[in-house]
Amino acid sequence: MATQKTLGESLREHGVTRRGFLKFCAATASMMALPPTMTSAIAAALDKARRPSVIWLSFQECTGCTESLTRSHSPTVENLILDIISLDYHHTLQAASGDAAEEARLAAMKENWGSYLVVVDGSLPGPGSNMGYSTIAGHSNLDILKETVEGAAAVVAVGTCAAFGGLPRAYPNPTGAVAVQDIITNKPIINVSGCPPIPTVITGVLAQYLTFGTLPEMDDYKRPLAFFGQSIHDRCYRRPFYDKGLFAETFDDEGAKAGWCLYRLGCKGPSTYNACATMRWNAGTSWPVESGHPCLGCSEPDFWDAGGFYQALSVPTANATHTLAVAGVAGAVVGGVAAAVAKKQQRHAVADREPVTIEQLEQRL
Ligand code: SF4
Ligand code: SF4
Numbered sequence: 174m175a176t177q178k179t180l181g182e183s184l185r186e187h188g189v190t191r192r193g194f195l196k197f198c199a200a201t202a203s204m205m206a207l208p209p210t211m212t213s214a215i216a217a218a219l220d221k222a223r224r225p226s227v228i229w230l231s232f233q234e235c236t237g238c239t240e241s242l243t244r245s246h247s248p249t250v251e252n253l254i255l256d257i258i259s260l261d262y263h264h265t266l267q268a269a270s271g272d273a274a275e276e277a278r279l280a281a282m283k284e285n286w287g288s289y290l291v292v293v294d295g296s297l298p299g300p301g302s303n304m305g306y307s308t309i310a311g312h313s314n315l316d317i318l319k320e321t322v323e324g325a326a327a328v329v330a331v332g333t334c335a336a337f338g339g340l341p342r343a344y345p346n347p348t349g350a351v352a353v354q355d356i357i358t359n360k361p362i363i364n365v366s367g368c369p370p371i372p373t374v375i376t377g378v379l380a381q382y383l384t385f386g387t388l389p390e391m392d393d394y395k396r397p398l399a400f401f402g403q404s405i406h407d408r409c410y411r412r413p414f415y416d417k418g419l420f421a422e423t424f425d426d427e428g429a430k431a432g433w434c435l436y437r438l439g440c441k442g443p444s445t446y447n448a449c450a451t452m453r454w455n456a457g458t459s460w461p462v463e464s465g466h467p468c469l470g471c472s473e474p475d476f477w478d479a480g481g482f483y484q485a486l487s488v489p490t491a492n493a494t495h496t497l498a499v500a501g502v503a504g505a506v507v508g509g510v511a512a513a514v515a516k517k518q519q520r521h522a523v524a525d526r527e528p529v530t531i532e533q534l535e536q537r538l
Contacts, residue, residue, distance in 0.1 A: 180383070181220035183256050194220075197248060201384065204377035204452070206399045218384045224256075225383065226281050226289035228321055229263035232314040233307050233341040233350055234295025237369040238332035239265045245372035246456040253376055257383065261289075264309075275310050278321065286324040290382070293318065293353050296334045296341045300356075302349025318356060327361040327388060328353060331375055333471055336364035336394070343477035354395065361388050364395040366447075368471035373452050374400045394474065396446070405442035405468045408450035411435065424465070435462060439483040441470030 178186075184194055198216040202209060231239070243250045243266075254260045260267075261281035262274065269277055281289060297314035298306040304313035312320075322328055330353040333339040341350035354362050365378055378397055381389050389397035406412065414420070414434040421429035421438055434440070442450075445468055449460045462468055467483070470476040480486075 178224065179220065180222045180224060180257060183224060187256055189256070197252075200248075201377065201380045204373060204399075205381050205384075205389075206402075215384050218386075219380075222383045222386075224259045225326075226285040227258045227260050227292055227379075228278055228281055228289060228325075229260065229266075229292040229294070230309075230314075230317060230321060231264050232293065232295035232297040232318070232335070233348060234332065234334050235340070236265060238294035238334075238375075239263070241367075241369035241372045242331075242375050243372075244455065245376045248376055248380075253379070258290075258379060271310075282321065282324050288326050289324065290327055290329060290379075291322050291325040292329045292331055293335045294331045296338045296350040296352055297356070299349045299351035306348040315356065318353070322357055322360055325360055327363065327382070328357055329375075329378060330354065330362060330364045330366075330395075332370050333366045333368040333474075333476065336366040336396075337474040339368060340477055342475070362395050363388060363391065363397060366394070366396060366401075366472040368469075368476070370472070371400075371448060371452050371454065374448060392446070396472075400448045400452075401446045401472070403446065403448075405445045405447060405450055405462070409442055409462055410450070411462060429465065435465075435467040437485045438467050439469075439481065439485060440467035441473070441476070441479075441486065442468040444486060445470040445473055447472040 181194075195212060195216055198219060199209060199212045201219075202211045202215055207215075229239075242253075245253065248257060254266070259281075262278040264274070267274060267277070295307075295314075297318060298304060300315065304315060307314045309317050330336045334341060334350075335353050338346075338350050338352045338355075341348055342352075354364070363378060363382075365375055367374070377400065378389065381397070381399070389399060391397055392401055394401075406415070409415075411432065411434045414432070415436060419428060419431075419433040420436055421433045423429065424438065429438075436443070440462065442462065449468070450462070453460045453463070469482050470479065473479070
């Protein structure tokens with residue numbers, strides 16, 4: 174159950190040192206794209222914050238979102254559950270089952286009425302479809318969601334299924350799947366899309382809510398701008414190749430081996446907004462484009478039905494059209510020299526872990 178202790182008290186009880194706490198706050202500032210000077214303000218706010226009760230509901234999902242959360246590394250999921258939030262209900266992670274589990278949910282709601290957060294992963298069979306497609310304790314997903322959200326401060330829809338319907342909503346959508354925002358219209362909603370979402374983005378959103386006690390600034394899809402404000406393409410380390418018109422044509426050609434742009438192999442990076450290129454996955458080890466696979470666009474609505482995964486975007490962005498035209502000419506003129514230089518710059522980009530703009534590239538040449 175939720176405790177009245179502040180987060181600072183709770184952390185000290187668990188033996189977290191001041192230095193460790195500040196390190197966490199610095200990481201949180203970085204996750205929120207705030208300047209390092211904000212670290213002390215975050216520390217002061219978090220020190221006084223009370224652990225919010227979180228009720229996590231899982232509907233039509235594959236457990237990938239929860240898997241992703243348990244791969245979170247900063248803070249770790251253990252920190253998150255024990256020290257930062259009070260995770261009072263979560264099918265996969267809780268020890269309780271059956272009646273005891275449902276009683277825990279109802280008790281957490283009663284005790285924290287008006288202030289708890291509801292996290293949802295998975296879509297739900299919508300009104301008008303067969304409610305029996307997905308039930309919990311004999312109740313439809315729709316009823317459980319409406320009942321649980323009633324006393325919530327806000328709802329966090331984690332994963333593309335909860336945010337936009339995701340895989341269950343893909344054509345022909347046999348269960349009539351809908352997103353949380355299609356049902357809940359009277360509570361603030363934060364969509365943390367991705368299939369699965371980046372674990373540090375899930376925890377970062379919760380930490381941001383704890384720090385400021387307010388909802389983050391969001392885009393038109395209700396996604397927090399701190400994490401979804403830039404496209405994959407904007408921050409991709411392969412971007413210099415794109416700008417120079419150097420594209421892999423197959424997964425094993427010379428361009429692919431040299432790390433050229435994956436646009437023609439179906440990369441949806443130009444039309445996809447998420448923080449993969451900067452936060453990366455598996456404790457910051459890598460991300461799909463770095464491991465040689467095009468971005469599938471998994472954090473955008475209806476990405477399953479948006480054309481073939483391995484077909485190039487049929488209508489490039491305005492920016493891309495212009496760049497491709499320029500890049501085509503540049504590629505033809507500079508030819509092999511550009512390839513060698515671009516390869517060198519790719520090594521720079523990977524080594525530096527920085528986004529590289531074409532201007533910066535030119536200065537390095
Ligand atoms: S968003 Fe993806 S990972 Fe999450 S539940 Fe849906 S299909 Fe699974
Ligand atoms: S199209 Fe894809 S691989 Fe190429 S630069 Fe953009 S995001 Fe990177």
